[in-house]
Amino acid sequence: MRVTVDRDRCAGSGMCALTAPEVFEQDGEGLGTAPDPSSWAEHAEAAAEAAGLCPVGAITVSTGH
Amino acid sequence: MSETIPTVAGMPAERAPGCPFSPPPELSRLAEESPIVRSVFTDGHEGYLVTGYALAREVLADNRRFSSRQELMHHPTIDFREQFGDEIPPGLAGDLTALDEPEHGRLRRMLTGRFTVRRMRMLTERIEEVTAVHLDLMAEQGPPVDLVTAFAQPIPTMLICELLGVPYDERDMFRGHVENVFGGDASMEERMASFSALGEYNAALVAAKRANPTDDLLSDLTDSEMTPEEHGGIATLLLAAGLDTTASMLALGVLALLERPEQAAIMRDDPEAVPGAVEELMRYLSIASPIPRVTLEEVELGGQVIPAGTTLMVAVNVANRDDARFADPGALDLRRHAAGHLAFGHGVHQCLGQQLARVEMRVAFPALLRRFPDLRLAGEAVTRASDASIHGLTSMPVAWGE
Numbered sequence A: 001m002r003v004t005v006d007r008d009r010c011a012g013s014g015m016c017a018l019t020a021p022e023v024f025e026q027d028g029e030g031l032g033t034a035p036d037p038s039s040w041a042e043h044a045e046a047a048a049e050a051a052g053l054c055p056v057g058a059i060t061v062s063t064g065h
Numbered sequence B: 001m002s003e004t005i006p007t008v009a010g011m012p013a014e015r016a017p018g019c020p021f022s023p024p025p026e027l028s029r030l031a032e033e034s035p036i037v038r039s040v041f042t043d044g045h046e047g048y049l050v051t052g053y054a055l056a057r058e059v060l061a062d063n064r065r066f067s068s069r070q071e072l073m074h075h076p077t078i079d080f081r082e083q084f085g086d087e088i089p090p091g092l093a094g095d096l097t098a099l100d101e102p103e104h105g106r107l108r109r110m111l112t113g114r115f116t117v118r119r120m121r122m123l124t125e126r127i128e129e130v131t132a133v134h135l136d137l138m139a140e141q142g143p144p145v146d147l148v149t150a151f152a153q154p155i156p157t158m159l160i161c162e163l164l165g166v167p168y169d170e171r172d173m174f175r176g177h178v179e180n181v182f183g184g185d186a187s188m189e190e191r192m193a194s195f196s197a198l199g200e201y202n203a204a205l206v207a208a209k210r211a212n213p214t215d216d217l218l219s220d221l222t223d224s225e226m227t228p229e230e231h232g233g234i235a236t237l238l239l240a241a242g243l244d245t246t247a248s249m250l251a252l253g254v255l256a257l258l259e260r261p262e263q264a265a266i267m268r269d270d271p272e273a274v275p276g277a278v279e280e281l282m283r284y285l286s287i288a289s290p291i292p293r294v295t296l297e298e299v300e301l302g303g304q305v306i307p308a309g310t311t312l313m314v315a316v317n318v319a320n321r322d323d324a325r326f327a328d329p330g331a332l333d334l335r336r337h338a339a340g341h342l343a344f345g346h347g348v349h350q351c352l353g354q355q356l357a358r359v360e361m362r363v364a365f366p367a368l369l370r371r372f373p374d375l376r377l378a379g380e381a382v383t384r385a386s387d388a389s390i391h392g393l394t395s396m397p398v399a400w401g402e
């Protein structure tokens, strides 16, 4: 499983860090990041919800190998 | 060929008497008929109202085809071309809401780091203190009290002033102007005059901060790449948005809760339910007036072929009550999962201050209900004029105790 944030698109809304704080945080500029791959699998559902709520569709959650 | 859809004149805005929470009935009726409605604006422009959730989200998400540039737009009920001719002025410097990419993103990125979830949560303790001070003042004053001026307005006002570094002592002056701009009760001349007065006030404030920086957000922006004009415009936008919006949510939210004691009990007694409860109040009340966008090219939307240069009004209040997205949408249900509502907008312009507003509401609603568990309405709550840009209350008498 992989979680990526397209930083060029990100609008710094904070929806990801609000929805799935185990997976996402905002950096100094307010942009979304998913810094810790070890958190992804356990919180896959929350990460997918955050991807759906991201106002600019900047988050991709891909399952499989 | 476009499918046949209803046509209206302008933008239905009149709310039903005694129903301050429901969107204008005419708009709700149209939304039931069709997720997109044709509208003949006052200046003759053939625009559209977007009323369905899925279409509203689609438009707001697509800033490449649906622009925010004010100079390209028509207003549904005001003929600006009568006043300005064909040259509608663009938004003022620093007005993020009226810009497209890349200009919008350039400015927004100078601000996003200041409004993160984490930074806003760090204000929790201060928000609790400010709330407690105002609850003490209410208790001292004794019932009846006007909840709008004693609670809903001062808490967000004090917080945005502290965050930006705007003198709180001068609040009566800028509050009055913000009320004129957003409230809907002022004439067009008064609105314009207040808008300029706010601009001048903030230009002077920002000039002082650029010369002698203090420890606050507006001073820190001096080091960014903003021009002084943009800096002043951003100050006006943040001050106005910070004062007026959360205040409206607090006032209307308390009114809605007082009418539904079982819902008020959830907000008061179940701390774990509070974040979700705030989202549901945001969805249910949807205080922002319809969000305008203008097509930059011919688009196909909801079975309609819409030419370039067409203004669409995205009615987030009725979109948030679309039963294809939210079950039993007319019910206030603080335990529902309301995430995904459009009350803070959607897309690149989604509210910059949303994490601040959330923390303020998460603190203030339960604190009020715990302090005065038998709070009740003690007269008539007065709503803002129907054409207010932010729906809200002008006064709301409350009482408690014997």
Ligand code: HEM
Binding pocket: B068, B096, B097, B098, B108, B160, B237, B238, B241, B242, B243, B245, B246, B249, B287, B288, B291, B292, B342, B343, B344, B345, B346, B348, B349, B350, B351, B352, B353, B354, B356, B357
């Ligand atoms: C509950 C309260 C609030 C509501 C309902 C609300 C609603 C909205 C909406 C619907 C938009 C999108 C407008 C568009 O797409 O054209 C927006 C944008 C914005 N809001 Fe809020 N807002 C609230 C609180 C705040 C606060 C507290 C602040 C400031 C600290 C703020 C600052 C802004 C700014 C600067 C924008 C423009 C963002 C951009 O264009 O990129 N808002 N707000």
Ligand code: SF4
Binding pocket: A005, A009, A010, A011, A012, A013, A014, A015, A016, A017, A026, A030, A031, A032, A033, A053, A054, A055, A056, A057, A058, A059
């Ligand atoms: S939700 Fe999307 S836009 Fe908002 S901070 Fe996260 S990645 Fe950026």
